[in-house]
Amino acid sequence: MGxxxxxxxxxxxxxxxxxxxxxxxxxxxxxEPSIVALARKTDKLVAIGEKARQMHGKTxxxxxxxxxxxxxxxxxxxxxxxxxRGMIGMIEKKKRLFTPALTIMVCIPSGSTEVEIRAVRDxxxxxGGREVYMIxxxxxxxxxxxxxxxxxxxxMVVDIGGGTTEIAVISLGGIVTNKSIxxxxxxLTSDIIEYMRRQHNIKIGERTAEEIKFRVGSAxxxxxxxxxxxxxxxxxxxxALPIEIPVSYQEISHxxxxxxxxxxxxxxxxxxxxxxxxxxDIVNNGIYLAGGGALLRGLDKRLSSKLNIPxxxxxxxxxxxxxGTGIALKNRHKNQPYLMR
Numbered sequence: 001m002g003x004x005x006x007x008x009x010x011x012x013x014x015x016x017x018x019x020x021x022x023x024x025x026x027x028x029x030x031x032e033p034s035i036v037a038l039a040r041k042t043d044k045l046v047a048i049g050e051k052a053r054q055m056h057g058k059t060x061x062x063x064x065x066x067x068x069x070x071x072x073x074x075x076x077x078x079x080x081x082x083x084x085r086g087m088i089g090m091i092e093k094k095k096r097l098f099t100p101a102l103t104i105m106v107c108i109p110s111g112s113t114e115v116e117i118r119a120v121r122d123x124x125x126x127x128g129g130r131e132v133y134m135i136x137x138x139x140x141x142x143x144x145x146x147x148x149x150x151x152x153x154x155x156m157v158v159d160i161g162g163g164t165t166e167i168a169v170i171s172l173g174g175i176v177t178n179k180s181i182x183x184x185x186x187x188l189t190s191d192i193i194e195y196m197r198r199q200h201n202i203k204i205g206e207r208t209a210e211e212i213k214f215r216v217g218s219a220x221x222x223x224x225x226x227x228x229x230x231x232x233x234x235x236x237x238x239x240a241l242p243i244e245i246p247v248s249y250q251e252i253s254h255x256x257x258x259x260x261x262x263x264x265x266x267x268x269x270x271x272x273x274x275x276x277x278x279x280x281d282i283v284n285n286g287i288y289l290a291g292g293g294a295l296l297r298g299l300d301k302r303l304s305s306k307l308n309i310p311x312x313x314x315x316x317x318x319x320x321x322x323x324g325t326g327i328a329l330k331n332r333h334k335n336q337p338y339l340m341r
Contacts, residue, residue, distance in 0.1 A: 008130075009100040011088065012329045014107055014140070014322035015080075015120065017069045018162025018185055018292060020049075020087055021319060023326035028319060029091050034162075036079045036086075037065045043078060048086040057205045071182040072109040072137075072164035073116040074123060084127035104129035105329035107321055109164045110136040111180025117340075134340040135328045137161070137321055138168030139175060141290040144324030145314045149173055149338070154278030155285060158267060158311075159321060160293025162186050165263055167270040169278055173337040177273040181266045185293050187259045188213055195255035200245045202234045213296075218249040219260055220298035227297070249297065260299075264306055271307075286310035290320035 012023040015034070022030035032049025039046055040062050047055060056065045068080035088102070104124045108117060117134065124132045141159040142149050149155070150173040159166040162185040168178040192209040196202050204212075215230040229246040236243045267287070274282065287309055289300060294317035303311045314320045332339060 008103060010103045010105075010329055011091070012105045012322065012325040013084070013087075013124070014325055015069065015084070016161055016321075017067070017072055017164070019318070020083065021322035022087055022091065023322055023329075024091055026326055026330070028322065030087050031319075032087060032090075034069055034083065035065055035067050036083045037063055038079065038082070040064055045082045045086060048083050049090075053207075057207060070163060071186075072161060072180075072184075073112060074119045077119065077123060080119075080123045081126050084123055088127060101130040102128045103131040103133075103329070103332075105133045105135060105325050105332070107135050107137045107140040107325045109180050110138055110166050110168055110175060110178045111164070132341075133329065133332055135325060135338060136166075136168070136175060136178075137164075138166040138178060139170060139338045140321045140324035140328060141166070141314070142168075142170050142288070142324065143327045144320035144322065145288050145290060147288070153285070154274065154281035156270070156274075156282045156287045158263075158287060158289050158294075160184055160263070160289070160291040160296075161321075162292065165266065165291075165293065167267055169270065169274050169282065171278055171281075175338075176275065176278060177270050179266050179270040181262070183259050183262045183266075184291075185213075188217070188256050188293070188296075191255050191259055192252065195251075196232065196234075196245075196247075197237065199251075199255075200232075201237045202232065202243060202245055203237055204232060204234050208232065208234065212247055212252065216247055216249040216252050217256070218253040218297040219256065219302040221250050221253045223249060223298055253298075256296075260302070264303065267303070267307065283309055286312050288312050288314055290314040290317045292318050 014021040020034045033053040035052045037046040037052040037055045066079045068076045074080045138157045142157045147155045154171045165184045169176045189209045229248045232245045294313050300311040
């Protein structure tokens with residue numbers, strides 16, 4: 001820590017479609033859903049994070065909830081700015097005599113366009129960032145998993161977030177091949193909503209679908225230690241009367257099949273574009289899974305059997321990208337090739 005370290009504050013932000021995580025002093029200080037509640041007439045902030053999530057789908061005419069990010073990119077500037085500012089404010093509740101200058105590191109999807117990158121930078125600057133750095137998500141995930149990204153060997157990372165699935169081969173501190181597809185956790189949630197409507201005639205919201213995914217979500221129709229069926233309550237589409245439906249993991253694995261197959265195809269495409277020397281490294285080292293999607297039961301097994309390559313789930317996959325962003329922030333003075341300014 002320098003003599004004037006109290007004048008500045010370094011924070012790393014994993015700005016996710018589903019969750020936003022902030023790291024300060026190498027600790028996770030904020031881990032909240034990426035959702036904001038705003039007053040309809042004035043667009044004033046009412047709540048952010050978990051408080052706003054509890055309001056989601058339950059608001060009246062004067063309040064609306066919004067997820068500022070869609071498919072990994074900012075869909076609503078005002079809401080994104082309010083959310084970043086509000087979450088930075090959560091770090092320290094006590095009032096200071098002055099506000100320290102912020103150095104912010106944000107991770108972004110590897111398929112981001114110039115316009116999308118600019119949008120993230122602007123939002124971070126408007127939220128108080130004096131210096132803003134950026135890093136691509138798969139690179140941050142690799143750092144967070146603990147891989148030596150600067151080694152002359154190939155490592156492959158698949159980061160399944162809420163809005164995008166990032167697939168990248170990393171070697172010598174750079175991304176050699178990458179594929180960013182907009183099929184991820186949110187699509188699996190939509191699949192469940194659609195399936196319940198079509199198959200069981202029951203209408204459910206996003207929160208219930210998330211709960212089903214968490215309780216009985218599975219990538220395989222046969223699991224070694226299967227979860228118990230989950231009872232879903234909701235209105236019958238035809239009669240509007242309440243009904244209860246038990247849902248099994250086999251059903252959910254069947255309804256997620258289409259989206260999971262698209263992820264497999266994307267991983268295969270990235271493998272096809274990989275130079276042969278790096279391909280050999282990947283076969284030996286295996287492929288690393290990070291992000292919330294890595295927690296889907298049986299996903300590693302399914303991918304391993306389909307691609308004949310071992311898949312490893314990162315330790316605490318939900319926090320891998322955030323941890324990696326924090327590591328990159330700490331080492332930003334070393335002129336790392338993967339940092340963007």
